[in-house]
Amino acid sequence: MAVRIITDSVSDLPGDLKSAYGIEVLPLMVNFGEVSYRDGIDLSPEAFFEKLKSAEMLPTTSQVNVGQFVECFERVIEAGDEAVVITLSSKLSGTYSAAVTAAEEMGSETISVIDSRFVSFGQGLLVLKAAEMAREGMSREAIVKACGQLTERLVMLIFVDTLTYLHKGGRLSGAEAMIGGLLSVKPILHVKDGALAPLDKVRGRKKSQKWFEQYLETHAPEFSEESVGFFHAADPQFMEEMIDVAAEMIHPSKIYRSTVGAVVGTHSGPGCVAFAYFRK
Template identity: 35%
Template sequence: MNVKILADSACDLSESYYNEYNIEMVPLTVHLDEKEYADGIEIQPKTVYEAMRNGKGPKTSQVTPQAFKTIFTSYAESNQAIIYLAFSSELSGTYQTAKMMEQEVKETYPNAPIHVIDTKCASIGYGLVVLNAAKKAKNGATIEDIINSAAYDSTHMEHIFTVDDLEYIYRGGRVSKTAAFVGSLLKIKPILHVDNGKLVPLEKIRGSKRLFHRMLEIMEERGTDFTNQTIGISHGDDLERAEQLAAMIKEKFGVEDILIEMVGAVIGAHAGPGTIALFFLDKPAD
């Protein structure tokens, strides 16, 4: 029996990938103008970015326990093997909720082949982990092989990103108000990364011209074998700069396979318009 892959909307994959690889997407929720929207279904990222540019502050919330219980129960009843690869537990409570509901469903269906994995990843870094797992599932790989492969990809996935305005990160509680103000005043562009699932500041670069060159230097320092993997880039409604970064990567490393997607509404609500994020495996699996 083939394994079904589940992911949540924070993986920022477009619908075509869900369809091609038979991935079920579980949406997080975006709150805007006192209304609730299912991320990626009822609201698109551009709407959120436009609202933020107009001074609005969208909020987000995790997947509800009931949603997970309903989904897991339906698969348990048909004895369908599923692997839910979750958005980083350090950035959302969605993984913890899913684990709770997994245990609850297994009280009724003790042998249900339900597996919940914390990827410790976000955006297209998370999306690449999901995509690799879904390709293996489509090719008939076993649960154990898919879980081991996803665990490897999760551990080795680098997230190197920058935000256009520190104010958005400040609102999310990631930097102090003073740091956000001074950074904006001096035109300082932060480079951040994800360390064990958490957002961590890495460096500050003054001026945007140097920014992409430094991101590529970090990529070279941390990564290897780029031509044998898919490189991910996600952007906060700034395709032009994402394509500029992609062109620089192709020229420097000879890479052909680059996946570019917009940062979804949930992560975008915290990172803001103009975000540019780069994802790669520091050491691809053999």
């Protein structure tokens, strides 16, 4: 009896990692007006950000529904397997609730649903940990317990390039966005209690990198040689610059690279870079 790891497309897992660990990913829907796309299937991150540039209104997203989870869980049960399902934060989508409802409808005790309380590759980093544990032969119950502990240690920082999309999404007033643009203010966000929240702001891209250097120095006792994740929204060059800083200062055992998808990208816009790690 195998333990399968299932997640949603907001985890932004690179294709090679999904294949390597046999992770099943259920897509959210991304809606530009009347046209809907399966996130990561019909619409790649690159195509999403191209469409976002010319969109007059922000796209909307639709959660993975109960029916999709039921179909997935039926396959798991028919194969005689168990599953650990890790969704994006329940504060940002109804996907977690849909997964719980589907598991209850199936009446099976072999499917466990976890609210990651994160998004994008912050969530993806937790999924990879679960997949590693499943590969090592750990039980479903042990994986669930370990993921609960890992979630408490997970940290995610997001360096935003423009305030335009935060304004479009209702996170900033027009005046704040205009002034921020004139002053070249770069917000720094983090995930707090399952939601995106402001952490700091700097003036200019170079100061974002300097802030990151100071953060790594200040939080040095938190870092171990565990894997870390970097992910970008249509700005691989800035991501690589931030990776160089981290590689020199904290020496992680492995650095994962990924691309921000539609959910975080809708509010961050192109040009953001994010960093996720597990505290000691």
